[in-house]
Amino acid sequence: xxxxxxxxxxxxxxxxxxxxxxPRPAAKFADLPTERTLVMGILxxxxxxxxxxxxxxxxxxxxAAGLRMFYAGADIIDVGGESTRPGAEDVSPEEEQRRVxxxxxxxxxxxALVSIDTTHTSTAAAALKAGAAIINDVSGLTMEPEMAGLxxxxxxxxILTHRRGDARTMNxxxxxxxxxxxxxxxxxxxxxxxxxxxxxxxxxxxxxGLGFAKNxxxxxxxxQNLDQLDSLGHRVLVAASRKRFLGTxxxxxxxxxxxxxxxxxxxxxxxxxxYRGAWAVRVHDVxxxxxxxxxxxxxxxVRTTN
Ligand code: PMM
Numbered sequence: 287x288x289x290x291x292x293x294x295x296x297x298x299x300x301x302x303x304x305x306x307x308x309p310r311p312a313a314k315f316a317d318l319p320t321e322r323t324l325v326m327g328i329l330x331x332x333x334x335x336x337x338x339x340x341x342x343x344x345x346x347x348x349x350a351a352g353l354r355m356f357y358a359g360a361d362i363i364d365v366g367g368e369s370t371r372p373g374a375e376d377v378s379p380e381e382e383q384r385r386v387x388x389x390x391x392x393x394x395x396x397x398a399l400v401s402i403d404t405t406h407t408s409t410a411a412a413a414l415k416a417g418a419a420i421i422n423d424v425s426g427l428t429m430e431p432e433m434a435g436l437x438x439x440x441x442x443x444x445i446l447t448h449r450r451g452d453a454r455t456m457n458x459x460x461x462x463x464x465x466x467x468x469x470x471x472x473x474x475x476x477x478x479x480x481x482x483x484x485x486x487x488x489x490x491x492x493x494x495g496l497g498f499a500k501n502x503x504x505x506x507x508x509x510q511n512l513d514q515l516d517s518l519g520h521r522v523l524v525a526a527s528r529k530r531f532l533g534t535x536x537x538x539x540x541x542x543x544x545x546x547x548x549x550x551x552x553x554x555x556x557x558x559x560x561y562r563g564a565w566a567v568r569v570h571d572v573x574x575x576x577x578x579x580x581x582x583x584x585x586x587x588v589r590t591t592n
Pocket of ligand 1: 370526
């Protein structure tokens with residue numbers, strides 16, 4: 287396996303891998319900081335992700351990118367092997383696992399807390415076996431309802447994302463009278479299915495699913511109404527990073543901003559989400575969001591001491 291080149295001092299000079307620091311004890315979800323918003327770094331091990339263009343398509347380049355995010359301070363590394371962009375083709379669970387498992391194993395050995403971004407129960411199970419600690423299912427349980435059984439038996443935290451339809455159909459399903467109210471109600475419905483399968487409330491993290499069956503105006507409305515998601519009583523994750531609605535907002539001379547040109551706007555959303563008390567943000571560019579969290583925490587500290 288080429289990723290073994292990551293062993294300290296054994297990598298060829300051409301290896302993209304940073305030198306591995308001493309392996310650390312396995313990170314635990316329970317040890318994550320609770321006094322501030324967490325930063326989850328996105329690691330797409332895919333040839334066709336919309337936002338990083340397949341940059342981390344091999345195990346070595348993905349591990350290198352994951353380690354860079356971890357050493358930069360990311361609290362969680364979210365590893366995915368299937369593109370979820372609208373219109374993306376399905377990837378078989380076998381291919382998905384071939385992409386993600388070696389990457390997860392090395393990141394966990396290095397001491398990172400890893401989440402697995404998948405809609406497949408078998409991939410979530412393989413990732414947990416490889417050391418991942420959190421299941422991030424963007425389908426909101428709609429692809430494989432049996433995922434609920436795995437969440438219950440594994441006791442792993444589960445990110446429940448709001449989505450209608452799948453990657454091919456979701457764009458046509460963005461019809462709401464009251465987007466926030468309907469997203470909250472639909473999340474509550476899926477949450478009840480998780481409860482029925484034996485999942486505990488503390489395991490559930492809710493995500494409004496920005497861009498998943500939402501148009502630009504609906505994404506902005508959900509961000510303005512983030513507080514309403516708190517009514518569900520779970521941790522809240524905000525995942526706006528590099529999404530198309532930011533590109534549209536930053537349009538210059540009729541040309542929408544490229545994914546990389548959306549990072550400053552992403553950090554601005556991190557500051558807003560952190561100030562509103564989100565549990566975590568999911569971002570491609572970790573450094574600016576870590577700074578944004580510091581700013582929001584510092585301002586909020588004045589609010590709580592006054
Ligand atoms: N969006 C993408 C992928 N995974 N996971 C969660 N929990 N929420 C999201 O909104 C979400 C996600 C879209 O693709 P990207 O990995 O390129 O950002």
